[in-house]
Amino acid sequence: MxxxxxxxxSEGCHPRILQSLLEHNLDQQAGYGEDNYSFEAKALIKEKIKRNFSEVYFVSGGTQANLIVISSILRPHQCVVSASTGHILNNETGAIEATGHKILSIEKEDGKLNPSDIIPVLENHKNVPHQVMPKLVYISNSTELGTVYTLKELEELSAFCKNNNLYLFMDGARLGHGLTSEISDLTLEKVAELTDVFYLGGTKNGALIGEAIVINNQELQQDFAFNIKQKGALLAKGRLLGIQFLELLKDDLxxxxxxxxxxxxxxxxxxxxxxxxxxxxxxxxxxxxxxxxxxxxxxxxxxxxxxxxxxxxxxxxxxxxxxxxxxxxxxxxxxxxxxxxxx
Amino acid sequence: MxxxxxxxxSEGCHPRILQSLLEHNLDQQAGYGEDNYSFEAKALIKEKIKRNFSEVYFVSGGTQANLIVISSILRPHQCVVSASTGHILNNETGAIEATGHKILSIEKEDGKLNPSDIIPVLENHKNVPHQVMPKLVYISNSTELGTVYTLKELEELSAFCKNNNLYLFMDGARLGHGLTSEISDLTLEKVAELTDVFYLGGTKNGALIGEAIVINNQELQQDFAFNIKQKGALLAKGRLLGIQFLELLKDDLxxxxxxxxxxxxxxxxxxxxxxxxxxxxxxxxxxxxxxxxxxxxxxxxxxxxxxxxxxxxxxxxxxxxxxxxxxxxxxxxxxxxxxxxxx
Amino acid sequence: MxxxxxxxxSEGCHPRILQSLLEHNLDQQAGYGEDNYSFEAKALIKEKIKRNFSEVYFVSGGTQANLIVISSILRPHQCVVSASTGHILNNETGAIEATGHKILSIEKEDGKLNPSDIIPVLENHKNVPHQVMPKLVYISNSTELGTVYTLKELEELSAFCKNNNLYLFMDGARLGHGLTSEISDLTLEKVAELTDVFYLGGTKNGALIGEAIVINNQELQQDFAFNIKQKGALLAKGRLLGIQFLELLKDDLxxxxxxxxxxxxxxxxxxxxxxxxxxxxxxxxxxxxxxxxxxxxxxxxxxxxxxxxxxxxxxxxxxxxxxxxxxxxxxxxxxxxxxxxxx
Amino acid sequence: MxxxxxxxxSEGCHPRILQSLLEHNLDQQAGYGEDNYSFEAKALIKEKIKRNFSEVYFVSGGTQANLIVISSILRPHQCVVSASTGHILNNETGAIEATGHKILSIEKEDGKLNPSDIIPVLENHKNVPHQVMPKLVYISNSTELGTVYTLKELEELSAFCKNNNLYLFMDGARLGHGLTSEISDLTLEKVAELTDVFYLGGTKNGALIGEAIVINNQELQQDFAFNIKQKGALLAKGRLLGIQFLELLKDDLxxxxxxxxxxxxxxxxxxxxxxxxxxxxxxxxxxxxxxxxxxxxxxxxxxxxxxxxxxxxxxxxxxxxxxxxxxxxxxxxxxxxxxxxxx
Structure with missing residues (x-):
């Protein structure tokens, strides 16, 4: 072999997760994410990012997280800006477009966006109302190419987005790998401070399934749960997600x-x-x-x-x-x- | 308590499932449903329905199954017909409409549709091209009210659909309960023979997550996997679904x-x-x-x-x-x- | 014959319209509604409704007006409430659902909605987040059955909508007929005051094509033009709509x-x-x-x-x-x- | 001035059109394109392209034609291929994406596509089911840059599309200008023979509004009218379109x-x-x-x-x-x- x-x-999940699933298996819990494990896991995430007013939602995978976040935030005429290597551009079978939104691609060799990449896109989209309106910047950390954002890079991008009335969304399918990279000076707390929305990927870091979407911008929290349900992503046994994130996060596993x-x-x-x-x-x-x-x-x-x-x-x-x-x-x-x- | x-x-899953997850946990497998467990589970389902040319796909929940099946089948102007109690009508936050399709509701006290319910709907939708075109009949078995279809009822409905160029789709979130009801004379094999698409629900019958969509009508199989991916439902660790269905089905558990x-x-x-x-x-x-x-x-x-x-x-x-x-x-x-x- | x-x-248009089209035919004008006639016609409508801060947009037909208004206003999980006779329910080939939104139908013999019709719909849609959220009330005046709203009825409905955080949208494909009915005590000015959005239908009242959408709620005006363009409704020769409404409105024709x-x-x-x-x-x-x-x-x-x-x-x-x-x-x-x- | x-x-329309509108103004005609003028105009177009089995549909503008044609043809996971200068990419406010479909852009200086441009796109989209499936090639003639296709170029592109199971759709907003260019050896008849769908643009060639969509591929004709209605493009007074195209085409005006x-x-x-x-x-x-x-x-x-x-x-x-x-x-x-x- x-x-x-x-x-x-390629493997199942970290053994501690299976152990915890076994342990709690026959407890009766409320469905659809109203279980105790999910509540605890959410509280733990908020504690780690030191932002009590952020909201946390669990879904099963990255494409699902991306399409729900983006379609929930944008109005019909608004679009996403992404590096050309973005997972949403090439590896999600048009999931974002299927919700009605264009993705503007910026050719980048290192998979990372900075303000100077985005400026010309904004310049070229001023022919109102004949063009889509760039409204959300999508980045990945670590990126699809394994590269990482530094604190300074993220600070600059975040400030640029705020100044230009753009939302900043970080795909964190491999956020653990990004933050624990030997060259990273970014922390989970800073990610939460500098983005409107990000997610902590479980699937690629030891969970069976699961991404934890964290919405830091309070304007974007309203009614978010409806969109999770509408897109078929609200698990009846939300405990499966809660237990996993609880286990993964409780001592920084x-x-x-x-x-x-x-x-x-x-x-x-x-x-x-x-x-x-x-x-x-x-x-x-x-x-x-x-x-x-x-x-x-x-x-x-x-x-x-x-x-x-x-x-x-x-x-x-x-x-x-x-x-x-x-x-x-x-x-x-x-x-x-x-x-x-x-x- | x-x-x-x-x-x-309310609970986790049948202990045998956790046991199997444990046993295979560290085997490396291909992602996205290309794992051995999924292949075996699919083969087992085809064997049970005695239809080798049917195709099986696993997704995590019922709303997801419903929206993917329906949006994959219908063209933009076509719509669904459902009993007024249908899960897709009242309990899925407009998931079907969010993919662009109307659901025509037929008031039914027992939650079941028969040809005489559908005839007037067809009669009232002949003002081409000013009205949607009914094209898919959605039924549940057991229904949202706990009632079940008999073999004769399903045969009649199936024949009616064929004669009227309608697809028949059975939501089987509780198909196990429907088929094992003391008054049911319907079998899984017959369900496969009489529907274009149905699914075997796992979530409400002992799995952590998982519904097995079975497409019997070969015309509807083409490219179906694309839609699973596009709607965010293709799990990277498809093994989680494969192992569960394999365990649930291998000796009729x-x-x-x-x-x-x-x-x-x-x-x-x-x-x-x-x-x-x-x-x-x-x-x-x-x-x-x-x-x-x-x-x-x-x-x-x-x-x-x-x-x-x-x-x-x-x-x-x-x-x-x-x-x-x-x-x-x-x-x-x-x-x-x-x-x-x-x- | x-x-x-x-x-x-059944006929073309009022002769004065053709006369005006002839008269201005070879004047060069800016495209996409930036022509002088459109500006004048919009100013005239605002003057008639005595609301300078309302915004006016011209599109070619009623289905187009309905789908653009509704899809522009609603977030993905929100839905429309309509009387069962509503044009959007039965005569627009699922145009609203095609933009992703469900329409909740209320059975009404006279085609008119009042608060007591809507209350039970709100009551029955509180299972958050498993159901769509009613957010916009769609009415027609005159209705599809030829009936009309009185001032008192519209005042009550408007107040109810405000109190319940619902938008009120009036389909005015036959608004002229509604307002000039011998039994109507409603005025155009009152319609503007009591609705968030309405439109003045031209097609069924002497124009070749054209409906004038009036957005009274300033929150709903932002970026509306983008949606007109996106739905294919922004005429290059917007003058065709401007000239018609100018002619129809300038002396109350x-x-x-x-x-x-x-x-x-x-x-x-x-x-x-x-x-x-x-x-x-x-x-x-x-x-x-x-x-x-x-x-x-x-x-x-x-x-x-x-x-x-x-x-x-x-x-x-x-x-x-x-x-x-x-x-x-x-x-x-x-x-x-x-x-x-x-x- | x-x-x-x-x-x-910039101007209204050719005076002969207004003359004809005047002449027929008060004739009563059936609505929604069932008028005599539309029937005659359609017959005339079929005669000119010598294809009796093609079907003709009138809509009011180019963006509308593009979005209706494309959304009618494609299944949810399929996408469009276009030159980077394509009108659908940059000038239609994301109209195509709003119907759920991605557009893959091919950088071209002259605005024209040939088989060698498309081959690498097909090569790079074979990761089934993780990527969209290219299914329709969108070209414009004359292009957005004023360039034109020769007969040989269109023949090669058409053959390539057939061999690769792709549909070929020509945006003819300026088809008249393309075909009457001093360097063009292409004819309307050949355009019909070599494309699955194309349209004859009226708006940019002397009409008030109007594009004539011609569907040559019979498989794509089925139920097309439903989509016109659903997208809000079916004019109640279809006569306005019929009269204009009749006048424009009857002696090659x-x-x-x-x-x-x-x-x-x-x-x-x-x-x-x-x-x-x-x-x-x-x-x-x-x-x-x-x-x-x-x-x-x-x-x-x-x-x-x-x-x-x-x-x-x-x-x-x-x-x-x-x-x-x-x-x-x-x-x-x-x-x-x-x-x-x-x-």
Missing amino acids: KFSFKNDY YFDLARHANVQAMKMKNAMKERGMQFLSETFTNQIFPILKNDLILKLSEKFEFYIWKKIDENSSAIRLITSWNTGDKAVNDFIEIIKSEL | KFSFKNDY YFDLARHANVQAMKMKNAMKERGMQFLSETFTNQIFPILKNDLILKLSEKFEFYIWKKIDENSSAIRLITSWNTGDKAVNDFIEIIKSEL | KFSFKNDY YFDLARHANVQAMKMKNAMKERGMQFLSETFTNQIFPILKNDLILKLSEKFEFYIWKKIDENSSAIRLITSWNTGDKAVNDFIEIIKSEL | KFSFKNDY YFDLARHANVQAMKMKNAMKERGMQFLSETFTNQIFPILKNDLILKLSEKFEFYIWKKIDENSSAIRLITSWNTGDKAVNDFIEIIKSEL
Whole structure:
């Protein structure tokens, strides 16, 4: 059996979650998120971000979180601005457009948006009423390419959005990995302070399912729950989400798991860097994109599963390796062994 | 702690499911429903309905199943026909309309549709192109009122739909309860034969989440998966759904659980009937609607939770009692005890 | 050639409109409603309603006006409340649902809504977040049945809506006929004062096309033009709408035309009443619904076109007669002649 | 009063149209496009394209035509492919996305698509079901930049679409100008043969309003009228559209008007070319984009209105000049006079 570096959702969930599900399994609870576990988990998140007036909602996945947040916020003529690598642009089967909203794409190699990227988009959308109105800026952290926002970058973007009457929404499907990256100086508290809405992704960080949407801008909280229900995302057994987030967050397991994934990726990255290997881009989270000789790729593929990301030339390609909360030392060491065996 | 008869999703899940989740937890599997458990569970369902050319898709809940099925099938000008009690009409926050489609409501006391209900709707929608075109008939079994379709009724409705170029879609959130009702002569195989699409509900019958959509009409299978993804319903860890349905179906646990719930409800129903108590309507599944004196209701509410369904007169009301796969004999006996203590 | 009483849009337009189109035909004007005629017509409407802060927008037809107004105002989870006879419910091919919003229908024989009709709808939609939220009340004046609102009725409905945080929107496809009905004590100024949005219909009152949407609630004005454009309703040659409304409104031609239509209908009504004929309902606008013997209907149909509205019994049916700005005395007299010839 | 070269919809309509409206004004006709004029106009179009089995529908404007055609054809997960200059991408306030469909943009300087542009888009959208499915290719002729398709180009594109199971839809808002361009070898008949759907634009070629949608692919005709009604585009007085197209088409007035506009533009273009002036791109229809010194632009703007299209450098800019069916020789000569007066 090959070990898979294809993604961070190949396994079930962290054992503590299953343990907690077992423990509380036969307690009777109210449905639709009115269970005690959900209440506790929400309170815990608010405590961690030190914002009691924020509101927390649990849904099962990232595409669901994105489409519900965006369609709930925007009026029909308003649109989203996203980096060209944005998950909503390429990997969600037009989920946002299906709710009626255009996404304006900004070509970015590093997957991150800054004010100077957005200014020309605003300039080019002033032909009222013949064009959509940019109203929400969508960013991911860590991004789809594994890069992260610094505190300063997020502060600048946040201030720019406020000044331009734009909402700022952070897709946090891999927020744990972003915040625990060795180069990140951003904190969960700061994310909450600087965004209108963000979510804490569980699915890619040890949960079976689940993203915790946090709405910091109080204007955007009103009636949000209706949209969760309308889009089919309100679980009858909301306890499943509550229990998971409670377990993940109660002693920072969430961040430990993400940090572990990052550390394992960095070990592999460093091993390859020591051998002089190049990368498509330098990342400091659980996604790395080494450029390897085809022979080596073939050799690695005998023991590991991963995606060939991009052909570089006749002899080499970039591959994508993703580590997870469950990537053990054995897999990492075995991988490094093969790398080291290269002359 | 009061025992709750409020609904059939108050507990977690059947212990065998948690056991199976534990057992397979750390196996690496492909994402998005391409895992082995999902493949096996789908094969098992096809085997049970004896229709290899049907296609099976798992989603997390009933509203999600309803909106994806309906929006995938209908063209923009086409609409749904439903009994006035239909879940899609009153309990899904306009989920169907949010995908662009009108629902025509037919007033029915028993929650069931038959051809003579639909004929006048078709008659009244012939002013082309000024009116929506009825194209899909939505039914539930068991219904939202706990009633069930007989084989003959479903055969007639199915033939009528075929003759009138209408699709027939059965909401099976409580299909287990419908099929295992003591008065049902319908089988899963027949349901598959007589509908274009139906689903097997897991959430209300022992799963944590999950409904298994079965598309029998091959014309409607094409590209269906795109719509699951677009509506945010494609779980990264599809294994969670696969494992559950595999466990529920592999030795008919699914039907055993539903039958158990029905039996428990019937015990309570019979105890009340023996005491001469009336019911809002006679049902043979896990939902019963006894009409009780307010004093008795008060007394019951000291030990049990349930919904007051409808005020009947100054002295009495109908209540709704729902039993589940996990409603034990103690709760039932305690309830009956109180009933019997009434003079 | 038979004379048609089928509807009020059988002819082209009032000759003064064509005259004005001719006169200004080759003037160059800015596009998309930025022409002088549109500006003047809008100013004239604001003057007539004595509300300078209202905003006026022209679109080409009633369904278009309805769908743009409603989809612009409502958030995704909010819905419309309408009498069961509402044009949006039965005659617009699901146009409102196609923008994502449910319409709750209230069964009414006279086509008019009052607070006591709406109260139970609000009562029955409190299961947050499982049901749509009623947010906009849609009424027509004159209604689809030819009935009209009195000042008192509209005042009560308006106050009720304000108190319940509901918007009030009046479909005025036949507003001229409503306001000039002999029994109406409502004025255009009062309509503007008591509604959040209404429109003045041109198509059914002498224009080629055109409805003038008037938004009185300033909160609802923001960005409205975007939605007109997005729904394909912003005419490049907005002058066509501006010139028509300017001509219709500049010396109250609009009301003269509507009054004429009403008067012609009342002549026919009175002739039939004098002969003891019954009506499906008593109306005082340009739509009348006499119940006639089939023999007489046959005889009338040799000279006139009209719709058979409803079978009453084996020997008689109700027919619908609609008069227009262009229904001349000859047609009316010929019709009355036949009525009188009945013994 | 300055003469405007800003667009081709500054005036009312060709006088013959008003004459015909006057002549038929008081004839009673059936509503909603069931009038004799519409029937005749449709028959005339089918005759001209020699395709009796094509179907013709009239709507009032281009955005409306685009959104109705596209939303009628596509299933929810399917999307449009367009050149980056496409009207639907930049100038319709997200009208297509508002119906639920993404538009994939292909960067093109000349505004035209060919198979090699589309191949990589298809290649990059094979990650089923995580991405939208390209299904309809949208092109304009003449394009938004004034360029035109040759017969060979359209044949290749058409064959490519057929081979790849894509529909081909031509926006013909300026189809007259495209087909009567001095460099065009394409005919209306060929357009009908090579596209699934196209439309003949009236608004920009002498009509008050109106586009004639022609559906050549019989599979796409079914129930199309419902969508026209649902989107608010079915005029009660369809005669307004019928009369205009009848008049425009009955002796090829439509093509004469377009040719006239082209000729006037070419006169101005040639005068500028003779003086050695450059153009942003060379066009052969009624839109030209000369690059002029700022001094000259200033001088021209004293007598003419036009858009500054793009700044070229400190001293010069490109302007956009559009001629129309009503651009007389005086305006053209006055313009050329100023050009010639330059040294």
